């Protein structure tokens with residue numbers, strides 16, 4: 001099932017009161033080494049004229065692994081991505097004559113973390129990061145009301161419009177594809193839903209307005225109204241959009257149940 005994600009950002013301050021001195025100094029060391037590595041990668045990108053993080057990774061990974069043997073190797077991967085993400089837009093600005101500097105410098109105290117380096121326990125408001133030698137340190141997150149939105153998100157099901165693009169011959173599709181702004185509306189709705197603690201899942205919408213959500217019988221237009229569809233098998237008669245929504249929700253739960261039992 002194609003799934004599209006919208007990411008919500010949340011900033012946290014961390015409480016270091018329970019963290020021992022050696023872990024704090026290891027965290028400081030991690031930040032300063034990471035900054036040094038990113039700047040070295042930017043230097044390499046500049047001298048070799050590359051904006052690709054993969055090229056940086058191929059060229060520098062082994063050397064950096066040897067020089068930082070206790071640093072978890074995935075930090076080098078994220079440092080390559082971080083360096084490329086700084087260098088590439090910089091070069092675009094430079095090409096447009098909007099930047100006078102020779103090359104950018106990474107000055108921030110920031111680390112690009114992703115899954116192998118970071119664990120989040122949103123329920124208990126704890127985050128862990130891996131330090132040198134593979135040691136993990138857990139930090140307590142200081143939070144406000146905004147952060148509560150991320151706990152126990154509920155689900156809102158929407159049709160996956162990308163499926164339509166692959167099947168342009170579908171009659172069901174054509175009317176809806178013309179409503180090009182619908183996709184944009186979905187994204188706004190998804191953002192708002194997530195802000196209110198509702199998670200969003202996309203479901204393949206094929207045939208959702210032509211199959212009965214109760215008995216799976218074939219629907220046809222009702223004689224009682226142009227938007228109404230009727231199932232001649234079980235007698236259901238309802239607005240076609242309401243039927244589509246019922247089928248989408250049903251399909252989502254069927255997919256969840258199939259995933260659990262397979």
Ligand SMILES: [Zn+2]
Nearest residue numbers: 212215231234
């Ligand atoms: Zn029916």
